[in-house]
Amino acid sequence: MKLPARALLLSSAAFAAILAAGASAQDYPQRSVRLVIPFPPGGATDGLARVVGQSLTASWGQQIVVDNRPGAGGNIGAMIAAKAPPDGYTLFMVGLSHAANLSLYRKLDYHPLRDFTPITQVVSIDTFLAVHPSLPVKSVKELLALARAKPGGLNYASGGNGSSPHMAMELFKSLAKVDIVHVPYKGTESVTGLMRGEAGMIFENLISIGAQIKSGKLRALAIGSPRRSAAMPDIPTVSEAGVPGYAVSLWFGMLGPAGLPKPIVDKAWRDTAALLKTAEVRERFASLGADPIGSTPDEFTAFIKTEIAKWEKVIRGANIQVD
Numbered sequence: 001m002k003l004p005a006r007a008l009l010l011s012s013a014a015f016a017a018i019l020a021a022g023a024s025a026q027d028y029p030q031r032s033v034r035l036v037i038p039f040p041p042g043g044a045t046d047g048l049a050r051v052v053g054q055s056l057t058a059s060w061g062q063q064i065v066v067d068n069r070p071g072a073g074g075n076i077g078a079m080i081a082a083k084a085p086p087d088g089y090t091l092f093m094v095g096l097s098h099a100a101n102l103s104l105y106r107k108l109d110y111h112p113l114r115d116f117t118p119i120t121q122v123v124s125i126d127t128f129l130a131v132h133p134s135l136p137v138k139s140v141k142e143l144l145a146l147a148r149a150k151p152g153g154l155n156y157a158s159g160g161n162g163s164s165p166h167m168a169m170e171l172f173k174s175l176a177k178v179d180i181v182h183v184p185y186k187g188t189e190s191v192t193g194l195m196r197g198e199a200g201m202i203f204e205n206l207i208s209i210g211a212q213i214k215s216g217k218l219r220a221l222a223i224g225s226p227r228r229s230a231a232m233p234d235i236p237t238v239s240e241a242g243v244p245g246y247a248v249s250l251w252f253g254m255l256g257p258a259g260l261p262k263p264i265v266d267k268a269w270r271d272t273a274a275l276l277k278t279a280e281v282r283e284r285f286a287s288l289g290a291d292p293i294g295s296t297p298d299e300f301t302a303f304i305k306t307e308i309a310k311w312e313k314v315i316r317g318a319n320i321q322v323d
Helices: 004-029 044-059 073-083 096-104 140-149 164-176 189-195 208-217 262-276 280-287 299-318
Strands: 035-039 064-068 090-095 116-125 129-130 155-157 182-183 201-205 220-221 250-257 290-292
Touching: 004 280, 035 044, 035 073, 044 064, 044 090, 044 116, 044 208, 044 250, 044 262, 064 280, 073 090, 073 096, 090 096, 090 116, 096 164, 096 250, 096 299, 116 140, 116 262, 129 140, 129 164, 129 208, 140 220, 155 164, 155 189, 164 182, 164 299, 189 208, 201 208, 201 290, 208 299, 250 262, 250 299, 262 280, 262 299, 280 290
Parallel strands: 035 064, 035 090, 155 182, 155 201
Antiparallel strands: 090 250, 116 250, 116 290, 129 201, 129 220
């Protein structure tokens, strides 16, 4: 069948674009790459991103420049990344809040999937339910008994409305059917507030509270993940300890702007997945309670869809709004 001249022109243009993208991917990157972090320095997202950035810098021979753009629960950084040219020179490190924000905010100026190109889930990271030593409980069952004896009499800290620790505790409250009051802080100030005794407990990762647990300044009751942590194998899961079905792992992954050419997506994914298999990176992540993932772009897309649905249910059930 003979194609019209216009169709031939379009086909030729599309083919040329594919060839150009393939060529650019072979040479990519030819200059520094900006990695946008939607949270301030010092947190889990920032810490893990810097490990990945350092390793990719060594692999690519080009500097990965970490660009912290905190604010509005990650939305400021998300908008910066979404509006960047889809050329591979702006990447975006996201976490659980990226999926939750669609339900947390009445109006978002971006969509967590349509306005981005998923590249790979980098890690899954363990969360721990920890209490201040002044709280007279040494297990989840004791905590639940105390919470039921004093409805609304206990409180917990988080890094703010809609933060990952907030979501993790709201799911815990929902499944355990207990009333524990939320005390929101600004980012990592939640750990400081907990250490001062202003709150009784927190769900957090080892990057944020590992040192305090090991020193005895906080008492870890359980791990939120569906299986025990290699970093602290003696601590039971929340499900084992008295709240069946509970499973929350923080996660972090890499996105690009919508329209990122597939050859560049595949290169970024394969190179990131390769560095996650190296002994050095695995050892650094293990010390932080993080498991390297390196999923394919399609797998990461499906995972984000699942997370959006999961947290929509929690947010609607707890009637959480941040604006």
